[in-house]
Amino acid sequence: MPAVTQSLPRRLAEMPVLADRLRRHARKFTGARQAILAVLRHDSRPMSNKEIFARLPGGLCDLATIYRSLHLLEEVGMVKRFDLGDGVARFALLREDDDGHRHHLVCTRCAEVVEIEECCTPEVEKRISERSGFKAVTHRLEFFGICPTCQ
């Protein structure tokens, strides 16, 4: 049980609100999507397609549908994609006013994931942009280590 400051539990949107966000984008609120959103709402830890699939009531939908749904949810800004360095995409629900920028600490033994509150690069990003001539500079930062349990 890592002692890191977890970000405060953000109030998660109710299902009808999520349905609305989808319809606003001319997307359907299907059974599969409802179930996927329910899973993501239940646990804020970034989850892979397979993890989500495994938590769905048996055979509710095909794995391909999960992949397609998460793409769509990412497009409309309802989920954020994370790359924790193991070649598997993970997703977490986003509040409507959240850009999802955040970082994690991942145990390299058991893959436990802890959200990190720091973002060390507010001004660094600007400095890099100025020096390089690159525009729209963003960053991806993840920490790795061995969790207390695995030590």
Place this chain on the structure above:
Amino acid sequence: MPAVTQSLPRRLAEMPVLADRLRRHARKFTGARQAILAVLRHDSRPMSNKEIFARLPGGLCDLATIYRSLHLLEEVGMVKRFDLGDGVARFALLREDDDGHRHHLVCTRCAEVVEIEECCTPEVEKRISERSGFKAVTHRLEFFGICPTCQ
């Protein structure tokens, strides 16, 4: 032509020295490995297996051999693996006294890669370790943006 400060050209080991580093680990200095190291020595930008393969004199070795060779070179600390976020592993030669810790700025349009000199997290890493109880904390940090050419 990005204006970013490229890291100073580090003196690269001569081929015989590289051969030696391999033999010291009881590994053979084969034709394939010699060619792969030559490619990496010629261009310090992190390169994928396929990129290296493409620069090798026609059919000098199989792609599988490149994969195996890079694993081995990584094991003995002669190359460093980078993950620039596109699902393809890239590798760069390491000097004997270099741990290879560095960061990059990647153009999301044309994939141009620029090495970044900053590492914003010397003390952050320690703070995170203390707060989380995780040991051996490291980090991976990459920047993304749109290069001058692609803007």
Place this chain on the structure above:
DNA sequence: GGCAGCGATGCAAATCGTTTGCATTTGGCC
């Protein structure tokens, strides 16, 4: 509430990067 139409889904096959089994070759060392 019923309907048409477009978006969504299931299923299977395809992709892509990477790994691996196995028979064969080769570099390093005496």
Place this chain on the structure above:
DNA sequence: GGCCAAATGCAAACGATTTGCATCGCTGCC
């Protein structure tokens, strides 16, 4: 030169993700 473990070629296997296509089911509209 010869031995032998290490290295290689080739093709098949893999795991994550994507896609083609026929079918199905939300939604907006009447």
